[in-house]
Every structure is written in C-alpha cells, then in structure tokens.
Amino acid sequence: MLKKLQALLSGALVVSLCAASMPAAAVDSTPSGKITTIEVAAATNYAFRVYLNGGGTALCPSGSGFAYLNEADSNYKVYVASLLMAKVQGSTVTLVLANESGFCHIVQMAVGS
Numbered sequence: 001m002l003k004k005l006q007a008l009l010s011g012a013l014v015v016s017l018c019a020a021s022m023p024a025a026a027v028d029s030t031p032s033g034k035i036t037t038i039e040v041a042a043a044t045n046y047a048f049r050v051y052l053n054g055g056g057t058a059l060c061p062s063g064s065g066f067a068y069l070n071e072a073d074s075n076y077k078v079y080v081a082s083l084l085m086a087k088v089q090g091s092t093v094t095l096v097l098a099n100e101s102g103f104c105h106i107v108q109m110a111v112g113s
Contacts, residue, residue: 026098027096027097027098028061028098029059029061029097029099029104030094030095030096030097031052031060031067031094032093032094032095033053033054033093034052034053034086034092034093035051035052035087035093036051036052036053037051038050038083039066043070043072044070044071046068046103047069047070048070048080049066049067049068050066050068050083050093050095050106051065051066052067052093052095058104059095059097060097060098060099062102063102064102064103064104066104067095068103068104068106069105069106073106082109085111092112092113093109093110094109094112096109
C-alpha cells in the first residue's frame with residue numbers, strides 16, 4: 001500500500017512540475033456552439049472572425065460578440081480550414097478564448113459533430 005501511495009505521489013509531483021514549466025496562457029472562456037457567421041478582414045485587423053449561435057452576446061468576459069484569429073497566429077491556416085469545415089458541416093465548435101483588449105482571441109479549438 002505504501003509503495004502505491006509513493007508511486008502516486010511521485011507521479012503527481014512529475015505532473016505538477018511539468019505543468020509549472022509550461023508557458024502561461026490566460027484563458028477567459030470556452031464557449032461552444034455552431035458557427036453562424038464568418039467575417040474576413042485585413043491580416044492584423046482581427047482577420048478571421050467567427051460568431052457562434054446565440055448571436056450578439058460576448059464570447060468572453062467584457063469581450064466582443066466574435067472570436068478572432070490574425071494571420072500571424074500560429075497554425076492560422078489550420079484553424080481557418082477547420083472553422084470553415086465546421087461551418088459548412090454544421091458541426092459544433094468549442095473555442096478556447098483569451099480576452100485581449102476587449103476582443104476574444106482564439107488560442108485553441110475543437111470541432112465536434
């Protein structure tokens with residue numbers, strides 16, 4: 001029993017140390033829904049904007065009604081392709097958002113059925 005407890009505590013310590021060494025990303029909300037509208041603008045002007053059903057409500061605290069990506073974001077093309085596919089297929093998306101100057105920046109996402 002003691003060996004199992006020691007192994008569990010050692011595992012928890014390793015996980016804690018790994019998590020502590022990861023870069024911090026402020027997550028403000030994780031809304032889910034179907035995409036109702038997509039807008040496209042200039043590369044640094046909230047370039048790819050997504051609205052979810054429920055219309056007009058802020059997607060993150062004190063944020064806008066849309067979530068965005070800019071062209072310089074890592075994996076931009078994969079995000080855009082995935083979001084366009086989700087829109088066409090009517091799939092549910094879950095967005096992980098960070099509030100940046102009152103706008104909801106997509107930092108991660110998942111597409112469901």
